Amino acid sequence: MSADPLHRAGAPQHKPTSPPPSGSGASAIEVRRSTRRRRTVSAYREGDRTVVLIPARMSEAEERRWVSVMLDKLAAQESKRVLGDAELAERAERLSAQYFDGRARPASVRWVTNQNTRWGSCTPSEGSIRLSHRLQGMPEYVVDYVLLHELAHLLVPGHGPRFWRLLEAYPRTERARGYLEGVVAADRLPHVPGARSE
Numbered sequence: 670m671s672a673d674p675l676h677r678a679g680a681p682q683h684k685p686t687s688p689p690p691s692g693s694g695a696s697a698i699e700v701r702r703s704t705r706r707r708r709t710v711s712a713y714r715e716g717d718r719t720v721v722l723i724p725a726r727m728s729e730a731e732e733r734r735w736v737s738v739m740l741d742k743l744a745a746q747e748s749k750r751v752l753g754d755a756e757l758a759e760r761a762e763r764l765s766a767q768y769f770d771g772r773a774r775p776a777s778v779r780w781v782t783n784q785n786t787r788w789g790s791c792t793p794s795e796g797s798i799r800l801s802h803r804l805q806g807m808p809e810y811v812v813d814y815v816l817l818h819e820l821a822h823l824l825v826p827g828h829g830p831r832f833w834r835l836l837e838a839y840p841r842t843e844r845a846r847g848y849l850e851g852v853v854a855a856d857r858l859p860h861v862p863g864a865r866s867e
Contacts, residue, residue, distance in 0.1 A: 700723060
C-alpha cells in the first residue's frame with residue numbers, strides 16, 4: 670500500500686476495505702497504518718468488518734501475516750463467548766430486522782441440550798426457536814446463520830426455493846454451511862488413538 674502524502678505525520682492511513690481471507694468470520698477487512706505505532710498490532714470488529722491496526726513501516730507480507738494472525742485471535746476470543754438465552758433472543762431480533770425487515774418475530778429463542786442431531790429447530794405455530802448447545806463456542810457467523818435459518822422458518826415452513834431465497838440475503842450462508850458440514854464430517858472420522866506416553 671502506498672503512503673498517502675495528504676496524511677499528517679502520525680495520522681493513521683486507511684487501506685480500502687477488502688474481502689477477508691478464507692475462514693474468517695467478518696465480511697470485510699480494513700487495515701489502518703499509523704506512524705505512531707511502533708511494534709504493536711491490534712484488531713477489533715466494527716459492525717460487519719474487521720479493523721486491523723498496524724505500524725506504518727510494515728511490509729505487505731508482514732501485513733498479510735498479521736491480518737491472518739489477528740483474525741485467528743478474534744475468532745478464538747469470540748468462540749469463548751457464550752450468549753445467554755436473553756442475548757440470543759436479542760440477536761434473533763436484530764437479525765430479523767437486518768435481513769427480513771423484522772417480519773420474523775419469534776415468541777421465544779433459547780438454547781437446548783436435547784438436540785444432538787440438529788443444529789436448531791423451529792415450531793412456527795408457537796413461534797419458538799431452539800438452538801442446540803453444540804453451537805455454543807462456534808464462530809458468531811455460524812450461530813447467526815442457524816438463527817436466520819430458523820427465523821426463515823417462521824416465514825416459510827419448508828425448505829423450498831422461497832425459503833432458500835430468504836437466506837441468500839445473509840452473505841455468510843455458504844461459509845457457515847461449510848463450517849457446519851466440516852463439523853459433522855469431523856465427528857464421523859474414526860478416532861485415532863494418541864501415542865502412548867512412557
